[in-house]
Amino acid sequence: VRLDEPASQARGLRAARLAVGCLATALLLGGCRSEGAETVSIRWAEKPKQYAPGALPRDRIAQGEVVATGGELELRAEDLRVLDGAGRELESSVAFISGYAPSIEPLNQLSDLPEDEERRIGRLATIGAEPVPLTVSWRLPRGADPAVKIDYGEGALPLPAG
Amino acid sequence: MSWRRGRWTALAVGLASLAAVPSALAHPERPVSFPPGDGEFPKIRTSGGPKLVVCKADTDERIRRLPPKVRAENERLLERCEYRHIQEAVNDAPNGARVMIMPGVYREQPSRKFPNPDPACEDLLVPWEGGNLTDTSPGSTRMVASYEYQLKCPNAQQLIAILGDSDDPDTRCDVKCDLQIEGTGATRRDVKIIGDQTKENVFKADRADGIVFTNFTVQYSDYNNIYVLETDGFRFQDIRSRWSNEYGFLSFVSDHGIYKDLNAYGAGDAGVYPGSGPPTEGKRFGIKIIDVNAHDNLQGNSGSAASGTLYRNNRFHDNGVGIVVDSFSSGHPGTPEDNVVWRNNDIYSNNQDYFSPELDDYCVAPYPERDPKIVCPAIMVPVGTGLLIAGGNDNLIEGNRIWDHNRYGAMLFFVEASFRGDEEPEKQFDTSHGNRFVGNVMGVAPGGEAAPNGTDFWWDEGGDRNCWSDNTAHQGAAITSNPGTLPACPGGENPLPTNPAKHAFLVPCATWDPEDNPDPVGCDWMNLPPKPGG
Numbered sequence: 001v002r003l004d005e006p007a008s009q010a011r012g013l014r015a016a017r018l019a020v021g022c023l024a025t026a027l028l029l030g031g032c033r034s035e036g037a038e039t040v041s042i043r044w045a046e047k048p049k050q051y052a053p054g055a056l057p058r059d060r061i062a063q064g065e066v067v068a069t070g071g072e073l074e075l076r077a078e079d080l081r082v083l084d085g086a087g088r089e090l091e092s093s094v095a096f097i098s099g100y101a102p103s104i105e106p107l108n109q110l111s112d113l114p115e116d117e118e119r120r121i122g123r124l125a126t127i128g129a130e131p132v133p134l135t136v137s138w139r140l141p142r143g144a145d146p147a148v149k150i151d152y153g154e155g156a157l158p159l160p161a162g
Numbered sequence: 163m164s165w166r167r168g169r170w171t172a173l174a175v176g177l178a179s180l181a182a183v184p185s186a187l188a189h190p191e192r193p194v195s196f197p198p199g200d201g202e203f204p205k206i207r208t209s210g211g212p213k214l215v216v217c218k219a220d221t222d223e224r225i226r227r228l229p230p231k232v233r234a235e236n237e238r239l240l241e242r243c244e245y246r247h248i249q250e251a252v253n254d255a256p257n258g259a260r261v262m263i264m265p266g267v268y269r270e271q272p273s274r275k276f277p278n279p280d281p282a283c284e285d286l287l288v289p290w291e292g293g294n295l296t297d298t299s300p301g302s303t304r305m306v307a308s309y310e311y312q313l314k315c316p317n318a319q320q321l322i323a324i325l326g327d328s329d330d331p332d333t334r335c336d337v338k339c340d341l342q343i344e345g346t347g348a349t350r351r352d353v354k355i356i357g358d359q360t361k362e363n364v365f366k367a368d369r370a371d372g373i374v375f376t377n378f379t380v381q382y383s384d385y386n387n388i389y390v391l392e393t394d395g396f397r398f399q400d401i402r403s404r405w406s407n408e409y410g411f412l413s414f415v416s417d418h419g420i421y422k423d424l425n426a427y428g429a430g431d432a433g434v435y436p437g438s439g440p441p442t443e444g445k446r447f448g449i450k451i452i453d454v455n456a457h458d459n460l461q462g463n464s465g466s467a468a469s470g471t472l473y474r475n476n477r478f479h480d481n482g483v484g485i486v487v488d489s490f491s492s493g494h495p496g497t498p499e500d501n502v503v504w505r506n507n508d509i510y511s512n513n514q515d516y517f518s519p520e521l522d523d524y525c526v527a528p529y530p531e532r533d534p535k536i537v538c539p540a541i542m543v544p545v546g547t548g549l550l551i552a553g554g555n556d557n558l559i560e561g562n563r564i565w566d567h568n569r570y571g572a573m574l575f576f577v578e579a580s581f582r583g584d585e586e587p588e589k590q591f592d593t594s595h596g597n598r599f600v601g602n603v604m605g606v607a608p609g610g611e612a613a614p615n616g617t618d619f620w621w622d623e624g625g626d627r628n629c630w631s632d633n634t635a636h637q638g639a640a641i642t643s644n645p646g647t648l649p650a651c652p653g654g655e656n657p658l659p660t661n662p663a664k665h666a667f668l669v670p671c672a673t674w675d676p677e678d679n680p681d682p683v684g685c686d687w688m689n690l691p692p693k694p695g696g
Contacts, residue, residue: 051663055686063666078678093673093682100552100668101581104190104292104491105304106385106408106540107676108430108525116293116303120492120581121672135669137684 040071041155045131050160058140060147062159063098065131072128073154080152082138082159085145090138094150097122098133190290190304190493194392194415195333196440197371199448201394201418204372207342212259214251217243218266224352225265232348236264239346248355249273249322252338260342263378265352273317274358279307280318286311292493292583309333312368320363322355326370326393333369333392340372340395350377350402350425357382359407359530363389371395381405381428382534386412386435394418404428405534409435410459413449415495416440421451431540432464433457433481438494442470444501444556451476460516460539466491466499473504483543484512484567489553489593492583498593500555504562509548510613511566517545517688522680542674544569544687546616553577553593560600563608564615568691571604571615575622575668576660591657594625598651601632604641612636614694619643624660629653 048064075096082092101121105113118124125132136159138147149156217240225236239262245251247270251261279287286308289295293303307319309327316323324343326335343365345353355378357364362385367373372395379402380387387403390396390413397420403410405428412435413419419436426433433456440448448470455477456462462478463485465471478484489498516539525538532538544550546569551557553576564571576594579586599619607613618641619630629651635641641648645661670684681688 049662049666051666053667053684053686055689055691056684059684061666061670061684063662063669077673091683093670093679093684095669095673097581097669097672099578099581099665100575100672101490101577102541102672102674104493106431107674108407108529108538108540112301114293114303115301116297120583123673135666137670137682139683 039154040068040073042066042068042073042127042152042157044157047160048134056139058142059137060140061135061137063133063135066127066134066157067129067131068127072126073152074124074126075152077123077125080136080150082136082147083149083151083156085148088144090140090144090147092136092138094134094136095122096125096132096134098135190292190306191391191414192288192306192308193291194495196415196495197334197392197394197417199394199417199440201371203418203420203450204340204374204395204397206344206374206376206397206399207260211342212256213239213242213262214245214255214259215239215243215262215264216245216248216251216268217264218246218268221264221266228265228348228352232346236346239264247272248343249317252322252324252341252343255338255341257337257339258341260344263343263345263353263355265345265347266354268353268355269358270321270355273321274361276315276317278318278361280315283307283311283315283318286314290493292491309368312366318361320361320366320389321357322365324365324367324370324373326368326373335369335371335393338370341370342374342376344374344376345378347377350379350400353378355380357384357387357406359534360384362386365389366391367393367396369393373397374399376400378402379404383407384529385409388412390414390416390419392416396420397422399423401425403433406430407529407534407538408540409433409464410456411435412437414438417448419449421449421454423452424454424456426454426456426462427458428535428537429459429461430538431459432461432486433459434463436463436465436468436471438467438496439465439469439471441496442501444470446470447472447503450474457481458514458537460537460541461486461543462512463487465502467494467496468502469496469500471502473502473507476507477510478507478548479510479512480514481512482514482516482539482545483550484509484548486543486550486552487554487557488551488577490577490581492581494582497582498553498555498577498579499551500557502554502557504549504557504559507562508608509562509564510607512548513546513566513568513690515545515688515690517542517680522676525676539676542671542682542685542687544573544671545690546570547573548615549573551575551594551597554597555593556596558598558600559602560598561602563603563606564618565603565605565607566613567615568693569616570620571618572599573620574628575665576624591624594622594628595657596627596653597625598628598653599630599633600651602634604633604635606636612695615642616691616694617642617644619648621645621648622660622664624658626655626657627653
């Protein structure tokens with residue numbers, strides 16, 4: 001993962017993007033909070049499975065499905081952050097898909113992907129009552145604490161120990 | 163802002179009426195349909211047909227260097243030369259004509275003057291078939307050029323447009339049919355046709371039934387050096403294609419096509435791409451790929467929905483990956499991919515690493531600013547793999563020689579139907595069935611010495627009727643595989659579940675992005691494994 005922006009700037013951008021996402025949701029659905037003023041939150045539909053790729057001993061992959069309660073939440077994969085027990089962000093990759101779906105558009109063309117393509121390849125998803133697949137991979141620095149959660153701005157998804 | 167984004171933004175600013183920001187032609191294509199399939203495989207003609215001769219100011223000098231017989235023929239032709247640009251000759255060509263391109267370098271300067279995209283045709287853009295067809299608000303889906311766009315602005319996207327369907331509703335070829343575009347030199351090196359790195363295609367033959375291309379070199383397209391679309395009957399023969407941003411030779415939703423005796427290299431996606439082959443259900447081959455040498459590309463071959471295709475006597479070598487066929491593309495008629503046969507091909511040494519940090523940095527520059535001879539990858543691939551079938555059915559891989567791959571000789575996994583835009587629940591597991599790997603020689607170089615693959619066969623363990631029989635390794639050694647035991651042919655009828663861990667390991671590789679995520683955590687595809695046994 002290449003971090004071209006300073007971490008604080010990147011986090012600011014993520015927050016801004018999430019705010020835009022919430023704003024869009026607000027316009028469409030009446031807010032990031034539901035009518036009963038309950039915060040929209042997401043959770044694993046079932047306990048996710050966790051894998052360790054043999055060729056990458058410090059990498060881990062968690063895969064499962066997520067649902068939202070209290071409304072819908074639109075999320076960009078790049079806005080999700082994997083955190084260790086001390087709250088430190090780990091290098092990670094996130095996709096709202098469960099299998100291999102590359103972009104149909106050649107990525108050496110440097111054009112922005114349209115929204116429908118971003119949804120197809122799992123860069124963007126609207127989380128609601130129906131389960132949406134989520135695959136998260138992260139890299140543990142040497143001596144680091146295990147990853148414990150995925151921060152999505154409005155809340156966090158716990159990661160199983162393993 | 164990227165160059166391309168800047169280009170579009172500038173256009174948008176200049177066009178108050180632009181409703182949706184269009185894209186360069188990408189894999190996304192306009193709504194298309196297969197031709198009826200009543201055509202034929204065209205042959206190369208050496209006589210007959212009206213001849214339209216194209217030459218350059220220095221052609222006479224060039225033909226003096228040709229062997230005597232070819233020189234004499236060219237000297238006669240030169241007396242009939244009427245055109246300086248290929249497009250001009252195509253424009254005047256009646257059905258059945260031969261456009262004869264004499265030795266020289268062709269840059270098609272008049273075509274380069276047309277803007278891309280062309281504001282004169284922006285009202286003829288349509289939503290791409292695999293995307294959202296109803297919401298065309300800016301940013302929602304790709305807008306692509308319709309056939310009517312091509313008719314009105316033929317040189318916006320390509321230097322040389324061969325448009326076979328006149329302005330009528332039948333979608334069939336009625337003008338520019340059965341054309342032959344041929345170099346007249348002694349070899350394919352004598353005629354060079356050079357793109358400008360901004361137009362998608364050097365040649366595009368669209369609904370141009372019976373088209374034949376032969377005996378020249380073509381290079382430097384932003385997308386495809388030669389593109390054939392919605393065409394029944396085409397032939398690429400004796401052509402060198404090199405250095406295209408995406409594909410050397412690409413056919414799509416076409417039938418009765420032949421790729422023969424081609425040298426394809428330097429493509430950022432694939433040297434050859436027989437995509438969306440005709441749905442022949444195994445009764446005949448719609449596309450034949452024979453005696454092709456595809457090397458030094460990201461992929462020697464790529465083919466989404468490359469159904470009904472025969473590969474025979476080809477060489478796929480020294481690419482990032484040798485051959486890929488798949489069913490993960492939306493908007494590709496004919497998915498899922500099925501009924502492809504590979505027989506007697508040499509697939510070897512596909513270990514080229516196009517994902518180095520140096521290339522990562524270099525390749526973020528826009529294509530017109532890059533050295534076109536440097537391959538920049540369009541997609542993440544499992545570097546060091548000979549053959550990958552991602553979501554294919556009823557394919558036969560028989561009697562091939564597959565050697566010297568650091569990762570896998572051959573790889574097979576399933577792809578969910580939702581990725582191709584089909585959400586029907588009963589179809590989600592409809593790929594990766596009935597693939598047979600039979601009688602292949604694994605890990606043995608032509609001289610008989612050992613040249614092992616890291617693992618001969620990798621399988622995600624899912625599907626039914628997938629099977630492996632009579633494959634042999636060096637001097638009677640055992641075939642290597644993951645899983646360790648593979649079902650012998652004909653394979654089991656009961657569908658097996660995919661190994662979920664293997665399936666999960668594929669996903670991080672899909673998050674690759676050269677700008678934002680060039681080394682996805684959890685993906686090892688871009689890391690070439692060490693040489694096996696080394």
